[in-house]
Amino acid sequence: MTRSLCVLAVLCGALTARAAPPVRPAAAAPPGWQLEWARGAVFYEVFVRSFADSNGDGVGDFNGLTSKLDYLKELGVEGLWLMPIFESPSYHGYDVVNYEKVDSEYGTEEDFDRLLREAHRRGIRIVVDFVINHTGAEHPWFVESAASPDSPRRDWYVWRQDDPGWKQPWGNGPTWHRKGDAYYYGIFWSGMPDLNHRNPEVRAEMKRLASLWLARGVDGFRLDAARHITEKGPGEAQNNTPETHAFWREFSAHVRGVRPDALLVGEVWSTTPEILPYYGSTARLRGGDELPMLFNFPVAEAAVNALETGDPARLATTLAEVTKAYPSGVLDAPFLTNHDQTRVATLLKGDERRLRSAPAVLLTLPGTPFLYYGEEIGLPNGPGEEGDPAKRRPLPWDGSEKGGFTAGKPWKPFVEGWQARNVAAQLADPGSLLHRYRLLIHVRRASPALRLGTLKLLPASKEAPSVVAFLREAEGERVLVVHNVGATPATVLQALPAAPGEALFSDPEVTATAEQGKRGTWRLSVPAYSSAVWRLR
Template sequence: MTPSRRPAALLAAALAALACAHAPAGSSGAGPARATGAPAAPWWKGAVFYEVFVRSFADSDGDGKGDLRGLTAKLDYLNDGDPATATDLGVDAIWLMPVFASPSYHGYDVTDYLKVNPDYGTEADLDRLIAEAHRRGVRVVLDLVLNHTSDQHPWFRESASSRTSPRRDWYVWRADDPGWTQPWNPSQAAWYRRGGEWYYAIFWSGMPDLNYRNPAVREEAKRIAAHWLGKGVDGFRLDAIRHLVETGPGAGQSGSQENHVFLRELAAAVRAGKPDAVLVGEVWSETDDIARYYGDGKDELQLLFDFPLAKAIVEGVDAGDGGFTAHVLREVAAAYPPGAVDAPFLTNHDQFRVATQLANDAGKLRLAAAILLTLPGAPFVYYGEELGMQNGPGREDEWKRTPMPWDRSEQGGFTRGDPWMPLGPGHESANVAVESSDPGSLLSRYRALVRARKGSAALARGDAVPLSTPGSALAYVRRVEGETVLVVHNMGAGPLEIGGLEAPGAVAEAVFVDPGAALVRDGTGWRVVLPPRASGVWRVR
């Protein structure tokens, strides 16, 4: 197929950046040393996070359910603590989906915020996990579900027991049914009757919403956070924070200003207790709405999942069009406050896995990985994503959270017993044992990309300037003081050539390049050549 050619004007925005970027002579590529007296970047800026569903990661006792001891035994797979090795994934932090006591498999209906789910082990097991993770330089973030509890939580039982209960106002009650429905599902009610009155539960009747207009509830949330910070936890992923305080039906059930008031209060308390703790927010919404939860960039949350960007990456890779992703990157730059750090990802526990969305296409999965791990911010990888794990055969959430395949055996090395859920399709080939020994596997690619990111200050912590490259190209410049890298992805099924990049006297050094990718001299400028669905990252000085 004849390569498509792009005129020099399409990358004009890059030229000034490339021409003026001068790294110190003899730079090793690890990025310049921080200037004396300059503040250190927070640990989470540029960190690679790994989302773990403990129930599905590794089972230590053969009961078919993953547990904390199993996860601890597998920490070396995530990061062995030795930067010189290349057999671990190299992540900087792990986010544990809920590990508190709960009657459900998923744990988002908590019955005790201070007790570890017995299915997963004991508080001592969690203490050991945190200690072993820290010994390897890995931070631990807990999922903190503040919007609601289980209806089996002692607080709700007490609240529902009497209209005069001391905890009656810990939840949202009224004498009549106002008829509100879920804002995303108008056919599903949001008010439920108990004891002659109605309580509010936006997700379902078994998860009643807490009342954050009550100061006692706000103080309890801060006390719970302080407890776990005192145990060594490094931060929290905050679930469903658009829905903390509702003001009315429909639009009033999401994004009220009172949400922000409480989150600023919580953030101040967390930072007072542990200044470097991170708060990661789930705001499943559009870019402008997500941006509001950063506050002024310093007083609310530090990281927010970028749902529009995730959608743009996956759909763009599938369609072979870089414009989707470039558009959202520009939206983010315009909407987010100064200092805000994005949290890009591909899919999470509520979505069909990226391997399923991309029809298990190896080239597309390799491309999606390269885009995710060369973007600015703090990227999140969903467990098994690095293997190409596919969804199970059903649409229920359980099929998005099946056991991690460690080898090609029937139980996938996950358990000695019967796994709580069947392993996903294709686990016989998409597993850790097979892919670890294959330098061309998706796992090997993730490992290499994480290491490339760590070896470049610009990739890890730099800003991003998207370039105007219509069609199958996606290109951006990543910069920090003293280092500039040019990132180019070919989203298409055919080869790509971009010519006429004028950067006189510049020297290019490969940071991460796929076979056949090249940045070469072309008369007075540069020419980028990329095979189908290939990526190239070059340091320019």
């Protein structure tokens, strides 16, 4: 959901006016990333408030999440992204008022430390939402900044005497908000004033806070609103500024110096050409000298579009674009939907066949896939409700009155049909969507090609436009992946570099047979909404 450096010219002028300084040994370069643990891992996004409640107050908490870690480990999850957990007056937590304390509704500091220990004991890493672009309007920094033009923290936020009338770059909402006789900048809304990252004190404080949480044991940060850090003017000048990129280079170097195995994953909700620069220079540093992992919104949107329409053409085009454009060594993060988007089960209108195609498509793609909590059981949006709370309803663990989520009253009602669609019911059914997610995750983890391999699209078939096929290859393994996202069976003739052998995963009645008289050509028969993965001999 954004600010940076502007003293270089002054410094250069000062240096040229002086005698040359004595030669000193060069400072040690920041270490490179040590993030192979994250390459190809499966992450799971958790809204703590809606996951599991341990004390009966109806609000999910750290102890509730800790009690479900074995469920997540069995699912195959290797990393958790926790939506905001710092002290905040809101239900969602994106308006932080204290970056050094966890929200007391979620538990104590000791509860959070125990969550970290227990997750690490199970081999699960934890990344927390770090909202750097802005604070809440109730944060003491902003209260002090707004108190007087002479406040020591006045310049920690962005103030001016008039309203220039800028609108949000994605809509018509205002970005300048009146407070007393002046206006402050807040790109999202008046309750979230943007920090001024041109101020070196602000940048130093963000780095100090990152060090604090890394020392405490978190394994990295999901970075909200990464393309909005520093604005330069109205419209698109509020996005992707050079100062924003300079800030991320500075912050990234600091994090690598503290813990080079700490993951930074950026939210750059945009097109591929605008996402790519946030990796920074991959020539200077393998993995990039800005953010080493970025969410792949174009692939997410194209994958969901394929599942909605039964036509994978847009997905194939997007995968080809990403394969060509992305630098070697960077970490890509595909997903289906997240907490800001309509849930995939709602987009697919609860169609069980298409819901079963969703994990097959996602979990055979390159990168580090992220699942949104409840996605594995087909959790839809809350009925008859607009806005973000509809996308963040409590997770039903069983069909009992309180859904196994709480002993009290859930902070929000469960979604419609939860008595039948819940974790316990699906665990008891070997053919459930939950078991399909588990199977596909474990197939992915056991296959070097699926977990780490490159992707090469195979030619589309005019006779079977609902089929997308590609090869995934890593050292020692090459696999063929085929998906039919359409409502009718399809047959494809495909030239392959080797014969399909062992099926690592296959839906019923998917077959691959040699085409008579055409050496190296295979007839792939794929029923509606079916997928298969073969290891090539």
